[in-house]
Amino acid sequence: MIVQFGSALIELVLGDITTQEVDAIVNAANSFLAGGGGVDGAIHDAAGPEIIKELARRYPDGCPTGSAVATSAGLLAAQFIFHAVGPVWEGGGKKESQLLQSAYETCLDLAEQNRCRSVAFPSISTGVYRYPVDLAGEIALRTVATRLESTQQIKLVRFVLFDQGTFGCYSRILETMLV
Numbered sequence: 001m002i003v004q005f006g007s008a009l010i011e012l013v014l015g016d017i018t019t020q021e022v023d024a025i026v027n028a029a030n031s032f033l034a035g036g037g038g039v040d041g042a043i044h045d046a047a048g049p050e051i052i053k054e055l056a057r058r059y060p061d062g063c064p065t066g067s068a069v070a071t072s073a074g075l076l077a078a079q080f081i082f083h084a085v086g087p088v089w090e091g092g093g094k095k096e097s098q099l100l101q102s103a104y105e106t107c108l109d110l111a112e113q114n115r116c117r118s119v120a121f122p123s124i125s126t127g128v129y130r131y132p133v134d135l136a137g138e139i140a141l142r143t144v145a146t147r148l149e150s151t152q153q154i155k156l157v158r159f160v161l162f163d164q165g166t167f168g169c170y171s172r173i174l175e176t177m178l179v
């Protein structure tokens with residue numbers, strides 16, 4: 001599914017983010033930037049061991065929840081990895097929605113600062129961090145669509161969704177945004 005917002009596109013695909021040919025891919029990292037399971041493990045496995053070293057060297061204090069930091073992309077086709085730290089879902093009363101929105105916004109800021117034309121996101125926080133996919137998808141898609149209405153720099157944002165349930169949920173939300 002592909003939809004135009006401003007002069008840019010939002011695309012939803014079912015697949016693996018590590019193989020995407022875009023300028024930047026986003027990682028769902030933890031605040032220690034220490035590597036983990038899920039999409040984080042897959043990205044570090046595919047990009048190679050230099051990325052963990054670069055993270056430790058450039059960001060020894062880690063990254064707060066709701067923010068993101070940039071590194072090179074090692075063996076990946078992308079030029080950059082943006083390591084975003086989404087919130088752990090704790091029922092919705094711990095500013096999770098603001099923190100998730102801010103994680104996406106920081107990645108979009110990094111994309112603009114690094115002159116990226118294309119960025120691929122996973123579904124941040126909806127795995128081990130247990131954020132409900134319908135709520136997270138709404139924030140992800142609205143935050144990106146709002147930015148695409150106002151930026152000339154980013155031309156494509158691709159959401160790379162790893163399972164059919166997440167892909168279906170994001171697709172339904174994007175459809176409701178068209179009417």
Ligand code: ADP
Nearest residue numbers: 016017028038039042122125126127128129162
């Ligand atoms: P978080 O800790 O932020 O919840 P996870 O990595 O546990 O991060 O999960 C985030 C989402 O990324 C989940 O939907 C998970 O299925 C998905 N995911 C896992 N591996 C990949 C991959 N290789 N490409 C894209 N998405 C992935």
